[in-house]
Amino acid sequence: MWVSASQEAYEDVQWTSSSNTHPPWLRFHLGISRWQLYPHRDPNMEALTQQLATQRIVSAVQKSGGTQLKLVMSFPNYGQALFKPMKQERDDETNYNLYYFSDFERHNAEIAAFHLDRILGYRRVPPVVGRLVDVVKEIKDITTDRKLARTFFTSPVGNLCFYGQCTYYCSTEHALCGRPTNLEASLAVMLPDLSLATRRSWRSPWRRSYSRSKLAKWETESDYCSTVKKTPPYNKGTRLVDFIDMVILDFLMSNMDRHHYETFEKFANNTFMLHLDNGRAFGRHSKDEPSILAPLEQCCRIRRSTWLRLRLLSLPQYRLSDVMRASLSQDPLHSVAPLLSEPHLAALDRRLKTVLETVSRCQKQQSQDGGGDEVIFDDSAYLKDMVSPAG
Numbered sequence: 001m002w003v004s005a006s007q008e009a010y011e012d013v014q015w016t017s018s019s020n021t022h023p024p025w026l027r028f029h030l031g032i033s034r035w036q037l038y039p040h041r042d043p044n045m046e047a048l049t050q051q052l053a054t055q056r057i058v059s060a061v062q063k064s065g066g067t068q069l070k071l072v073m074s075f076p077n078y079g080q081a082l083f084k085p086m087k088q089e090r091d092d093e094t095n096y097n098l099y100y101f102s103d104f105e106r107h108n109a110e111i112a113a114f115h116l117d118r119i120l121g122y123r124r125v126p127p128v129v130g131r132l133v134d135v136v137k138e139i140k141d142i143t144t145d146r147k148l149a150r151t152f153f154t155s156p157v158g159n160l161c162f163y164g165q166c167t168y169y170c171s172t173e174h175a176l177c178g179r180p181t182n183l184e185a186s187l188a189v190m191l192p193d194l195s196l197a198t199r200r201s202w203r204s205p206w207r208r209s210y211s212r213s214k215l216a217k218w219e220t221e222s223d224y225c226s227t228v229k230k231t232p233p234y235n236k237g238t239r240l241v242d243f244i245d246m247v248i249l250d251f252l253m254s255n256m257d258r259h260h261y262e263t264f265e266k267f268a269n270n271t272f273m274l275h276l277d278n279g280r281a282f283g284r285h286s287k288d289e290p291s292i293l294a295p296l297e298q299c300c301r302i303r304r305s306t307w308l309r310l311r312l313l314s315l316p317q318y319r320l321s322d323v324m325r326a327s328l329s330q331d332p333l334h335s336v337a338p339l340l341s342e343p344h345l346a347a348l349d350r351r352l353k354t355v356l357e358t359v360s361r362c363q364k365q366q367s368q369d370g371g372g373d374e375v376i377f378d379d380s381a382y383l384k385d386m387v388s389p390a391g
């Protein structure tokens with residue numbers, strides 16, 4: 001009897017590499033290409049985000065490196081996510097007297113950045129969802145990280161708090177507290193392990209000085225971009241316009257903290273740039289930060305596909321704020337409160353207008369100068385590359 005049962009079982013198993021046999025996180029890893037993290041209309045996206053939002057958390061340990069507390073969470077199917085907790089109320093505007101480099105990170109910024117990056121057509125932010133995490137059942141009770149476990153305590157009003165170990169903001173004064181045990185957080189799907197897919201970190205040519213008194217070169221040299229344009233890897237392929245893409249994303253969400261970016265080493269210099277670490281975006285809605293757009297202003301170059309997308313998102317029927325509001329309402333945390341308040345959504349439309357005006361100014365300038373470098377970079381060859389199976 002048992003023999004025939006096991007024979008049947010053998011016959012049922014299909015030893016193929018059919019993607020249906022892989023969990024969503026593995027399908028995500030296998031789908032990463034030279035030009036994007038996941039495809040347009042990704043059939044895997046729903047299952048992937050669903051699992052991040054609902055799967056049982058079987059392990060939670062601190063992620064080493066980085067300045068603020070982060071946890072790596074694991075799921076029963078061996079998937080992993082990078083957890084960033086809510087540290088301040090959704091609507092808190094960043095204190096005007098804080099420098100950008102001492103601002104807190106925001107879990108809703110990580111979530112909103114994923115949606116915005118996808119709406120812009122980039123697909124360079126790893127998928128992120130919001131989740132209410134039970135600080136006791138899903139962190140304290142299951143963690144094997146003793147340094148983390150030691151930092152749990154009950155607050156005077158009976159909420160469960162912890163602070164972990166990190167370079168900044170890991171102290172009792174900056175504890176992360178549940179209500180009484182529920183804590184809002186962002187969960188980003190983990191990229192393939194570094195042992196399988198090494199990444200290269202690049203210093204941004206337009207990096208800020210991270211000092212209260214010093215200015216960076218790009219702030220004082222008038223011809224800074226022409227030097228960058230001649231410098232590898234910005235002198236070839238799409239790297240410069242990909243950088244401009246990132247700058248536009250950062251200006252729209254007012255992220256001043258883009259000091260580095262990463263690429264997958266396997267793809268060498270002909271590849272997309274990862275937009276990781278967006279926690280310091282969406283800090284202010286009442287003020288724009290024009291200096292974030294400096295690379296676009298100084299280089300006057302933009303991908304054609306990006307420019308077309310921005311123009312589409314400025315039309316009343318595809319208004320960026322409306323598309324973002326609709327997209328963010330799909331996130332599980334939307335039921336707790338909207339992930340971006342209306343003033344933040346309105347700021348997106350205002351800033352999008354500024355980007356398009358900057359491009360127009362570049363075009364006018366170019367026609368006055370009689371030719372010279374093209375403002376609109378024809379990226380059609382690369383787009384074709386993106387959809388080809390060998391991509």
Ligand SMILES: Nc1ncnc2c1ncn2[C@@H]1O[C@H](COP(=O)(O)OP(=O)(O)OP(=O)(O)O)[C@@H](O)[C@H]1O
Binds near residue numbers: 188191
């Ligand atoms: N989804 C992800 N999967 C795997 N690794 C990631 C992911 N997101 C970020 N990382 C890695 O984790 C590191 C820390 O993340 P992040 O930059 O968000 O933290 P941080 O505390 O702001 O760091 P820093 O202070 O250096 O800016 C990054 O260097 C990045 O390489």
Ligand SMILES: [Mn+2]
Binds near residue numbers: 257
């Ligand atoms: Mn950071």
